[in-house]
Amino acid sequence: MPTFTVYKGSKEGKIVKSETTKGDLQNDQVLVRVTASGLCGTDEHFKSADMVLGHEGAGVVEETGPNVNDLKKGDRVGWGYQHDCCGNCDYCLSGRETYCSKRQMYGYADRDQGSFASHAVWREAFLFKIPEGLSDSDAAPLMCGGATVFNALHTYGIKPTDRVGVMGVGGLGHLAIQFAARMGCDVVVFSGTEGKKEEAIKLGAKEFIAMKGKDKIDISRKVDALLVTSSVSPDWKLMLPIMAPTGKIFPLTVDSGDFKIPHMGLVGNGLTVQGLVVAARSVHRHMLEFAALHDIKPIVMEFPMTEDGITDAMSVLRDGKMRYRGVLKPQ
Numbered sequence: 600m601p602t603f604t605v606y607k608g609s610k611e612g613k614i615v616k617s618e619t620t621k622g623d624l625q626n627d628q629v630l631v632r633v634t635a636s637g638l639c640g641t642d643e644h645f646k647s648a649d650m651v652l653g654h655e656g657a658g659v660v661e662e663t664g665p666n667v668n669d670l671k672k673g674d675r676v677g678w679g680y681q682h683d684c685c686g687n688c689d690y691c692l693s694g695r696e697t698y699c700s701k702r703q704m705y706g707y708a709d710r711d712q713g714s715f716a717s718h719a720v721w722r723e724a725f726l727f728k729i730p731e732g733l734s735d736s737d738a739a740p741l742m743c744g745g746a747t748v749f750n751a752l753h754t755y756g757i758k759p760t761d762r763v764g765v766m767g768v769g770g771l772g773h774l775a776i777q778f779a780a781r782m783g784c785d786v787v788v789f790s791g792t793e794g795k796k797e798e799a800i801k802l803g804a805k806e807f808i809a810m811k812g813k814d815k816i817d818i819s820r821k822v823d824a825l826l827v828t829s830s831v832s833p834d835w836k837l838m839l840p841i842m843a844p845t846g847k848i849f850p851l852t853v854d855s856g857d858f859k860i861p862h863m864g865l866v867g868n869g870l871t872v873q874g875l876v877v878a879a880r881s882v883h884r885h886m887l888e889f890a891a892l893h894d895i896k897p898i899v900m901e902f903p904m905t906e907d908g909i910t911d912a913m914s915v916l917r918d919g920k921m922r923y924r925g926v927l928k929p930q
């Protein structure tokens with residue numbers, strides 16, 4: 600019966616240290632000791648909930664259940680937003696298990712554990728081996744942020760000949776630039792000011808556009824796929840004219856409000872607005888292999904995995920000062 604330390608949200612939005620006890624490992628359950636956890640914008644959404652936070656986990660296998668096939672003690676593994684699914688519906692059988700009606704996702708299921716913790720117990724089927732060449736700190740932010748941006752590029756047919764626009768240079772954006780550039784795409788970045796220009800170009804962008812104060816955008820080539828990773832919704836009157844006809848828009852950040860876009864710009868140019876969640880497991884595995892092969896790594900700021908460390912990291916993220924992903928490390 601493993602008992603371990605966890606860090607939860609609370610009604611007042613304060614981070615609270617607590618303990619979780621799980622039963623003896625059953626079936627394909629694996630006990631993982633957490634060595635690093637990314638901090639995602641979604642964690643901020645749940646900090647007022649009485650639940651364990653964190654869903655960009657990386658760690659080491661400590662113990663395995665009786666029906667674990669592949670993983671063994673000492674293996675490095677990570678996990679993300681999804682913990683389980685039915686395994687038998689159309690979505691599960693066709694590699695779209697992220698849309699299974701019985702999917703178990705962060706925030707809604709297994710709220711007694713997460714990656715802001717000393718340990719966690721997950722099914723082997725939802726753990727990902729971390730390739731050599733990626734440290735635990737490198738791998739953790741890929742488990743949600745990396746998987747989300749890669750899913751947009753990989754699953755929806757973006758081609759190396761396409762121009763990819765990345766809106767916002769933050770946790771997701773700085774990974775999206777790297778993935779799209781390594782896939783061979785021509786990357787243009789849209790950001791508020793010139794502040795992150797040098798970094799964006801270094802990460803692989805070919806063009807950088809500072810949006811502040813603009814009422815029209817001059818662009819050298821129109822955008823076939825736009826990944827919106829900024830926390831504020833774009834001004835579509837500005838953005839639609841720079842979309843290539845039949846282009847795709849991917850709103851990747853979560854917002855509780857409505858998604859509004861001018862009819863004419865959307866219909867007249869045959870644009871697609873594509874919703875998506877994190878990657879299905881097969882895509883997630885490809886993402887990790889691709890990142891290791893092409894040396895794609897998050898730029899991280901490390902914080903201690905303590906109540907104060909988590910509180911600090913969350914306030915840096917809230918203030919827009921994270922460069923570019925927060926990673927919590929046990930002391």
Ligand SMILES: [Zn+2]
Pocket residue numbers: 639640641642654743744
């Ligand atoms: Zn996330």
Ligand SMILES: [Zn+2]
Pocket residue numbers: 684685686687688689690691696699700701
């Ligand atoms: Zn299913």
